[in-house]
Amino acid sequence: MESQSYAANCGLFWVANSVVSTIMGTTNRSLHEEAAQRNLDFQRELEDARNIAQDEVEAEKIAFKRRVMKLSRQYRQAESAEMFDQQLKTIELQSFIEKYWPLAPALPNIILNEIEQSKYSNRNLPLNVILLHAPLLPPKVAPMAIKAHSKDFETYKELERKLEISLKTLCDVKLRKDSCINTDFVGGNANMMNIHFLMGGLPTLVISPKYNNEGKMIFNAAVWEAQAIRPLIRPLFSISYEPLIAERDDEYFKQAIEKIETALTVIVGATRDSYMLLTQGKAPMLNSLLDEKKKEIIENDKALKSFVKQEYENIVNALDTKYSPKLLEAYSKEDVESMKSQAHNMSLTF
């Protein structure tokens, strides 16, 4: 009886279990279906998000390409404008070399090479000296034009040869012989600027003698340091000279040329001393360039003598550290004092 009741109970349990399993199974299946649907929806959402992100990336790529295009156009236009500017400058440079360069046509190439080389060299640059050739004797009237006296060419040739010999003792001065190919050259400020334009990269002294129609030969000079923005152009002094007398009186002409030679030596020497003393601390050397004759000429010419004296006094003033404190960045106080005394001694010599 007991076992029957137990079996019945077990049976009821199975039935209940079956019913519950069936019901739970149905519920679980519907939950699974919902979960599967959610999963699909989520996948769809992810796909949409991926697509949106991809669209944004594509849009950004396109926008970037457009920006690049715009920028490259801007760059192209800027380059084109720069190139155009360069073309205009080229026109001017071509014209400058062909028509405006006042010295020997082969000189620009030499100068530019030297400027280029100086960029890679630590060597101190020498002072370049250029002598312009103003007419010495009255011009001759040729059938078509006024031409300089043929003797002028020879005279300048000889003057430059002698000057070169005088300057040989100086290794920091470079006389650019025969740079001036015209013997009727008028070296106004315009021409000085033209020379500076090309030679601005080298320290240079341009000497321009000129007869002033009033019995005087005036010496003007332009001088500049390497990379100086502008040249310093200034009248120096004048010596008495009369071309008409020189033409007919050989002795007068000879003496005048000697005086001019002395004047040129003094200008080069004093400028060299001033430049080398102030920039490289080198000792003044003008005295070594002057023989007795030249010294005598200076002694007898008031303008020449006062010029030399003034030049060295100017150096002494320029060496005053009170007004040029930057000197002390390059030199010690003792060096400056020694340079000052050297310049002062030179001024006393004359």
Add this chain to the structure above:
Amino acid sequence: MPVDPLSLALMAVNVGASVFNNWRNNKQSHKLQEKQQEFARAATERNKQRMWQLMREGQELALEMERETHENRLEDIRNDFDKILHRLAYIEAIKTWPLKVLPIVMKNQSLGSLIATGDENIAMHCILTPSNCIQFNKHILPTIEEKLADFCNLHWSTLSSHPILFYSGAWKTGTTPTGVEISQLKTNLRNLPTLLITPFFKPEGGIVFQINAWGIGVELETEIECADFSYAESYKSGIDYLQEEDIKERTIEEFIPYLQCLVGYIADQYFWTNHNESPLLPTLLAMKVVNTDGMQYLNTASEERYSNLLDVCVEESLAMPFSPEKMLSLLEGSASLWDETTRTDKLEEIFITNAQRRSNNAISSMNEALYCELYSKEDLPFLRKFIELYQYDDYKDDFSNLFEALESIDFDYSILESTDITALETLAGDGDSVAMFRLGEIYECSMGTDFNPDLSDKYYSMAINAMQRLAIVRAKIINRDSIAGDVDFLASIDCVQSSILLSQAFYYGLGVEQSTERAMTELEKWSNSNHPLISYIAAELVIQEYGDQQKELIEELLIRSSNLGYIKAQLKLMELYEDGAILQESPYRVVEYAKKAALQGHPDGLLVLALCYIRGYGVNINKNKGKELLVMAADRGNTDAIEIINQIK
């Protein structure tokens, strides 16, 4: 044991139910799998369609862009055509350039000139052109040109502060310039200060100088009649100077000083107006460098012109801010034109006008001007220059007192507003204690630079050592010492820094009666100021007084100060957003302001940011980054960071 049929039946039901459940499960799995496959197939199909679509769109865009590029290229080619025309025109312009010196040389665009700084345009370029009289051009012009070149080279040298580049021998042709040639010069030399002078002989007799000038601040296109010349009436375009030796000599004698004055006056005006340089011509006239013997009218005209220039300048200075030093510089250069009494009168007029310009009351005497109490330390250069030029004993004591009073003020408002660190450091290096204080403030409040407590402390200490009163008061307030003796000083100074200090003094009752209201009033005076301490201190006061009742105002003030770079405001915001008592808790904001403080290298900012990364508070968890920041905070001396690192170890 026989099985009970009922049990059998129930077992069968159970087995049946299990089989049914199993069958249903399998069926559902199959269905779901099919659905997933179907979805995947559809997705693949969609993806394929999309790829095609994207590719097509991409191709369309590529075509469109190519089209745009083509259009741009076409436009460029059309522009190039314009340039070709321009280039050809320029070739012709250069071929017919009227000067012996090209624009490229005048503009100094030299190949070797690698240090062009723009200074080259300061020089005034001067050209004397041939006249319409052939005889004059042949026999007189070269001498005049030569003398003018010497005059400019010697006294207006290119290395001086008044550089004139006189282009002697520059005009190519022997004829007077045409209108086209002048336009050509103006076009190609625009912006280059240039003066072109052309003598013009009138057919009916008389001479004028045609003046063309540009790039000197004004564009001049005028004629100057020269009726004072001895032979003014005899000058005619066809005159033969070879036969009139007397006229020739006198012409040279008269033209040279006249042109020297003309060039000098225009140059003076240009250098004075544009570069504030004192005039030079009057000195040259006084030194007889310009020989005006027998030409007194030149001196009179110069005196008149410079007087007019000064009068206009004085008059204009009343209506618009005109540097009084500039007026003095004009007077300094022109002083030699006037006798001592006139010079003194003019100087006094400048002094009185300067005072008048700054005062609302009418000032008519030197005494009134001296005691108008409008001068500050900034006026010292003007006053020093004035007294240097005045050289008159009448007001010597008054000026001495004024100097003494101004020099004793170690205060300069402009310095306390400056954020130019380089300039301030230079001033501080020269011993300016106000600049030292300002630098301390700049490094403390991250004004235009990062927070730097070391530099800030250094400059504040330097200011205290230099007895800078603001710095001393600041130190007293930090130490909560009384500032009773400094209140009048602070109240007398109208600047944001004094109000900040006063506000703190009122709030803490340091030597004054405690008054939050007064403290707020002081700060409100500078509510538009960009000084970060104004908003920060105001926020602190509001927090203390109102707490969370004014949370929006507190947040606004602190954010303002924080945006101005003040690190304490950033740390405060970080703290308030973390705490949540006054401002609503916001982990993201905590991270935002911790980052701001950390970017300036503040150890507290670095520590909080490190902890945020380690705990994932307001930011994705990143323990490595957190540790790095922790080490950085420890390196900067944060004790908590050091302790945490030790614990981790």
